[in-house]
Amino acid sequence: MDWWQTAADIAASGGSGGRKQPPTRVRWTLVHHDGDRYMLTNEGDATARDVTISAHESLPIGDLPPVQDVPPHRVLSFLAARTIGTSDSTITVAWTDDGQMRTWKYPLPPS
Numbered sequence: 356m357d358w359w360q361t362a363a364d365i366a367a368s369g370g371s372g373g374r375k376q377p378p379t380r381v382r383w384t385l386v387h388h389d390g391d392r393y394m395l396t397n398e399g400d401a402t403a404r405d406v407t408i409s410a411h412e413s414l415p416i417g418d419l420p421p422v423q424d425v426p427p428h429r430v431l432s433f434l435a436a437r438t439i440g441t442s443d444s445t446i447t448v449a450w451t452d453d454g455q456m457r458t459w460k461y462p463l464p465p466s
Contacts, residue, residue: 381425381457383448387464391436392418395448402426403450403457408433411443414463425450435463 382399397403403425410416417434425431437444444463449456 381450381452383459383461385446385461385464387466388432391434391466392432393435393446393463395431395433395446397425397427397429400427401452403448403452406431406448406450409447409449410435410463411441411445413438413440413442414444414446415441416446437463 379401380399381397381401381403384396384398386394386396388394395408405422406420406425407422408416408419408431415436415438419433420431435444435446445460446463448459448461451457
C-alpha cells in the first residue's frame with residue numbers, strides 16, 4: 356500500500372491495499388458431544404453446499420440432518436455408535452464447492 360492511499364482507494368481496490376486475499380474455504384471439525392451424539396462444525400469461512408454425512412456400512416449412524424448448505428460456524432449433529440461389528444469408524448462429509456464435489460473423511464472421535 357502506498358502511503359498516499361486513502362480509505363476510499365483501499366476499499367475500491369478490494370480493501371486489501373493491493374494484496375491478494377486468501378481464498379475462502381470450508382474446514383471441518385468433528386467432536387464427541389454426549390452419549391452417541393457428535394457435532395460437525397464448518398470452521399472455515401465459506402459455505403459448504405449440499406452437505407451430506409455418511410459412514411461405513413458397519414458403523415450405525417442416525418438422526419442425520421437433511422442435505423443442506425452449511426455456512427461458516429454452523430454446527431450439525433448426528434448419532435453414531437461403534438459396535439463389536441464396526442470394522443471402519445470413519446465419517447465422510449461430502450459437499451459441493453464452486454461446482455466441484457469435495458469429501459472430508461475423519462475417524463469418529465472417542466466418546
